[in-house]
Amino acid sequence: MHFSPVPLHIPDGFLSIPISIICWAITIITLGIAISRTNKALGEKQVPLMGVMAAFIFAAQMINFPVAGGTSGHLLGGALAAIVLGPWAGMLVMTAVVAVQGLLFQDGGLLVMGANILNMGLVTAAIGYGLYRAVSNQSKAVKLSVAGVAAWLSVMAGALFTALQLWLSGTSQLGIVIPAMLGVHVLIGLGEAFITVAALSFILQTRPDLLGEDSESAKGSRAWVAVGGIIALVVVWLSPLASADPDGLNRVAMDIGFFNTAQTGEGLLAGYTVPFFADAAASKIMAGVIGVIVVGAIIMLIGRGMKAKS
Amino acid sequence: MPVTHVINSFEMPECDGDVLSVKDLHFSYPDGHAALHGVSLKLCRGDKVALVGPNGAGKSTLMLHLNGILGGRGEIEIAGKRLTRDNLPVIRAMVGLVFQSPDDQLFSPTVFEDVAFGPLHMGLPEIEVRVRVDAALEAVRMSSYKNRLSHHLSAGEKKRIAIATVLSMKPSLLVLDEPSAGLDPRARRTLINLLRELPITMLVSTHDMVLVKELFPRTIVMDEGRVVADGLTHEILDDEELLTAHGLEKP
Amino acid sequence: MxxxxxxxxxxxxxxxxxxxxxxxxxxxxxxxxxxxxxxxxxxxxxxxxxxxxxxxxxxxxxxxxxxxxxxxxxxxxxxxxxxxxxxxxxxxxxxxxxxxxxxxxxxxxxxxxxxxxxxxxxxxxxxxxxxxxxRFPDLIHALEHLRVPVILTTIIAFLYRYLFVLTDEVLRLIRARESRSAAVAGNRSGGGVRWRAKVAGNMAGQLFLRSYERSDRIYNAMLSRGYSGHLYTLNPHxxxxxxxxxxxxxxxxxxxxxxxxxx
Known part of the structure; x- marks a missing residue:
């Protein structure tokens, strides 16, 4: 029995290679920073804490509550993790959750795991923590209401990022995928907000020290407020715009040369001379080079195999 | 198969605390709750001692002091070495602490990784680590479980592996917190036999008075952060007044 | 389960x-x-x-x-x-x-x-x-060999180990909720959505605290076996x-x- 809380886990095959690689790059860089920050800022105690918290998020995603008409509310947990553990540790925890879901349960693919971590782990943590940090010194009521909004927006942001990646990969049409993804997640986000607020208020009642002044939760840099605010603005501003005028977004993307056309089928890089994508002489040369590399790799591996034997 | 064990009349040995010596230990938790009020006790090589007392008596708190996880006021010596911040790593290798919940003790995915954790963190070379893992698993009769996954084990199996995780560090003192809690009768019997055979000094906190009677020649009673009795088990178990006063029952 | x-x-x-x-x-x-x-x-x-x-x-x-x-x-x-x-x-x-x-x-x-x-x-x-x-632990070793940072593989290893323990706890919580979710004949049961969400949130909060305290105990178990912030692993591959x-x-x-x- 395993619940996939939100239809955000992209399987392999739905994102193009360039988009997958770009998402991996963003994810790896962010995680690199997160690791160096957690190494510096947090004590040795954080390692088992983050590990058990990852299991907690995984298990908490199984908690559901009936909403209406057979649908049920679930927790994704990115905002909650970041608020309680601080943004960097929250990101690492969510990364482990998404990684295990993809690796062990095929809930989300491997090549696209960079994108899944980005959407469900990094964006949600950044926006969730950023908005909360803005009011982390305020009264309990303010904190909780902002946490609710942050949790809702974190799901919306994850959905928006997912939709954009699908569109840039040429898997889905912008005018449909954005309203569809965001529409579905308006409700899912409400579930997220309810559970996050209730869980936080439970923690504030029983262990206020965990969210107090000396906690990781209150120590994050103020810069997160800006990060969270920017992502929130992008979601709030881009969503209606993209839904109302998808061609507009298409045009902008073309103008800045991000890709040539969304609907040729190949998506990003369709018109570029990349090996296997075009007939240009350059790509033939590239193909040759790749061939040499492949043959070289095979010979090297066989060589190692012989060595290991002898 | 139940083993009957006759407690012979047992003379308290002359003991200068060559394995463990605790002197006047005080400790309060950060929230102000005072858990230990001047605890003193001594253990000698080969002693197998039960530590009994009601919940909240300070047994677990005392145990957490023995390898420096908690640091209270007072003096602790392990095999003649004074416990200080500087020699914590050495002390931790000498005192094997087995926690009550094996799910907390076994935190690695596989049995091998868990039993190897201690030796690896002591900085031993790989070959030595492997030798010790094999020996520790052999000592708890779980050699065939080396490559098993921790979450596949039964409660009794987890308990025995938990003991192996500290045996692999070759401690001079084994400290167990509630080892028989939550075990079914057969697993409990296996554990009792195992503890009896282990040739190692041990201090065992427990509520299981049958276990105390069967296994430990000496018993220490704690209540409200103090040692209230320390003596031969059969004498303590015969002292009904003492037992009642501290919420214990004669088995 | x-x-x-x-x-x-x-x-x-x-x-x-x-x-x-x-x-x-x-x-x-x-x-x-x-x-x-x-x-x-x-x-x-x-x-x-x-x-x-x-x-x-x-x-x-x-x-x-x-x-x-x-x-x-x-x-x-x-x-x-x-x-x-x-x-x-x-x-x-x-x-x-x-x-x-x-x-x-x-x-x-x-x-x-x-x-x-x-x-x-x-x-x-x-x-x-x-x-x-x-086996999943072997997969984690493979990730270590393939240069995935040890902090991440460690979190994943913990996640894998405690996923079984904590999901059991969740199921116990859910069962406890279910066994008390009774209805009186003729009455609409279950309360409002907000109330149901609050119950779910309390369960999440409860689970969080139990997990938090568990991580304390695990940390102690690690300390008592010589952990001092560095993680060492032995990969048998x-x-x-x-x-x-x-x-x-x-x-x-x-x-x-x-x-x-x-x-």
């Missing part, structure tokens, strides 16, 4: 089970990348990739259809790609009405849609096979000659599949 619900590994004595986990991870990733690189409508290459998958199934001794039976999990996501059926310009194949829209499926759109599904379907099967023939040969062979085969896809 029992732990088996989360275990994907199937104990067998097969060639694939014995392969070094690094090789298995690498081969799986290369295979998935290769699928993503194949152009739309490269039917022959898709079939070759499928043959490769079936061969792997056979070598695993899990049965030729092992991964096939479990491969439907990614299907619901196909809905996301449905729009390409209509949105890519091409020769109309079929036109029909759906609610208020006139939808025309084009040949190019159809080609792309089917290609996306095939890529996804093949890739997910290989990932299923990977965890069926590799060593690449054998056969592992290198298999990797080389697979790269060659994948390369040929790619060539087939472009001819």
């Amino acid at each position: 029992h732990f088996n619900a989360f275990d994907r590994y199937h104990e067998k004595e097969s060639f694939l089970h014995r392969l070094d986990p690094r090789v298995k991870v690498l081969v799986t990733v290369i295979y998935i990348i290769s699928n993503a690189l194949l152009p739309d409508g490269a039917w022959l290459a898709f079939i070759s990739a499928w043959m490769f998958l079936i061969t792997a199934n056979l070598l695993s001794q899990l049965g030729i259809g092992y991964t096939f039976k479990r491969s439907i999990i990614a299907l619901p996501f196909a809905l996301i790609a449905v729009t390409v059926l209509f949105s890519i310009p091409g020769k109309p194949v079929s036109t029909f009405q759906f609610l208020m829209w006139d939808l025309t499926i084009t040949d190019a759109g159809f080609l792309r849609f089917v290609s996306i599904l095939i890529r996804s379907w093949l890739s997910v099967q290989m990932a299923i096979l990977l965890v069926a023939v590799t 060593e690449m054998k000659s056969s592992d290198y040969f298999v990797t080389a062979f697979v790269i060659a085969v994948i390369f040929i599949v790619q060539l087939i896809g472009r001819l």
Whole structure:
């Protein structure tokens, strides 16, 4: 029995290679920073804490509550993790959750795991923590209401990022995928907000020290407020715009040369001379080079195999 | 198969605390709750001692002091070495602490990784680590479980592996917190036999008075952060007044 | 529920089970990348990739259809790609009405849609096979060898270990809620959505605190065994000659599949 809380886990095959690689790059860089920050800022105690918290998020995603008409509310947990553990540790925890879901349960693919971590782990943590940090010194009521909004927006942001990646990969049409993804997640986000607020208020009642002044939760840099605010603005501003005028977004993307056309089928890089994508002489040369590399790799591996034997 | 064990009349040995010596230990938790009020006790090589007392008596708190996880006021010596911040790593290798919940003790995915954790963190070379893992698993009769996954084990199996995780560090003192809690009768019997055979000094906190009677020649009673009795088990178990006063029952 | 619900590994004595986990991870990733690189409508290459998958199934001794039976999990996501059926310009194949829209499926759109599904379907099967023939702790070791930072692999190892413990706790909480969710005949039961959400949130909070306290105890257990902030692991894996040969062979085969896809 395993619940996939939100239809955000992209399987392999739905994102193009360039988009997958770009998402991996963003994810790896962010995680690199997160690791160096957690190494510096947090004590040795954080390692088992983050590990058990990852299991907690995984298990908490199984908690559901009936909403209406057979649908049920679930927790994704990115905002909650970041608020309680601080943004960097929250990101690492969510990364482990998404990684295990993809690796062990095929809930989300491997090549696209960079994108899944980005959407469900990094964006949600950044926006969730950023908005909360803005009011982390305020009264309990303010904190909780902002946490609710942050949790809702974190799901919306994850959905928006997912939709954009699908569109840039040429898997889905912008005018449909954005309203569809965001529409579905308006409700899912409400579930997220309810559970996050209730869980936080439970923690504030029983262990206020965990969210107090000396906690990781209150120590994050103020810069997160800006990060969270920017992502929130992008979601709030881009969503209606993209839904109302998808061609507009298409045009902008073309103008800045991000890709040539969304609907040729190949998506990003369709018109570029990349090996296997075009007939240009350059790509033939590239193909040759790749061939040499492949043959070289095979010979090297066989060589190692012989060595290991002898 | 139940083993009957006759407690012979047992003379308290002359003991200068060559394995463990605790002197006047005080400790309060950060929230102000005072858990230990001047605890003193001594253990000698080969002693197998039960530590009994009601919940909240300070047994677990005392145990957490023995390898420096908690640091209270007072003096602790392990095999003649004074416990200080500087020699914590050495002390931790000498005192094997087995926690009550094996799910907390076994935190690695596989049995091998868990039993190897201690030796690896002591900085031993790989070959030595492997030798010790094999020996520790052999000592708890779980050699065939080396490559098993921790979450596949039964409660009794987890308990025995938990003991192996500290045996692999070759401690001079084994400290167990509630080892028989939550075990079914057969697993409990296996554990009792195992503890009896282990040739190692041990201090065992427990509520299981049958276990105390069967296994430990000496018993220490704690209540409200103090040692209230320390003596031969059969004498303590015969002292009904003492037992009642501290919420214990004669088995 | 029992732990088996989360275990994907199937104990067998097969060639694939014995392969070094690094090789298995690498081969799986290369295979998935290769699928993503194949152009739309490269039917022959898709079939070759499928043959490769079936061969792997056979070598695993899990049965030729092992991964096939479990491969439907990614299907619901196909809905996301449905729009390409209509949105890519091409020769109309079929036109029909759906609610208020006139939808025309084009040949190019159809080609792309089917290609996306095939890529996804093949890739997910290989990932299923990977965890069926590799114990998860070995997979974590493979990630360590492949230079995934040790802090991440450690968190993943903890997650895997405590996933079983904590989901058991969740199920106990859910059962406790269910057993008290009674209804009086004639009364509407269950309270409002907000109330239900609050109950779920309290369960999450409760679980959080229990987990938090557990992590304290685990930390103590680690400390008492010499942990001081550094993590050491001992990985019992060593690449054998056969592992290198298999990797080389697979790269060659994948390369040929790619060539087939472009001819």
